[in-house]
Amino acid sequence: MTVSVLLPAAGMGVTEATITSWLKAIGDRVEKGEIIAEMETAKTTVEIEAPVSGVLTDIAVEEGAMVEVDVQIATIEEA
DSSP states (O other), X not given: OEEEEEOOOOSTTOOXXXXXXXXXXXXXXXXXXXXXXXXXXXXXXXXXXXXXXXXXXXXXXXXXXXXXXXXXXXXXXXX
């Protein structure tokens, strides 16, 4: 099953963040809870965890892009 990775809320009142780096690439195996990317808000840097174990099949948002909370940033194919 394909699972969407959504940009998480980083705190109260935060509505958007910038993807600062991807720590995994398309085709990489990831484990649930593993850090796959980092995002930055006006106040902090936050790690984004894989919601499931599987293979990262798509990165929908490039590094440096500003994204709103709850927008799909990647997909993982569960395995």
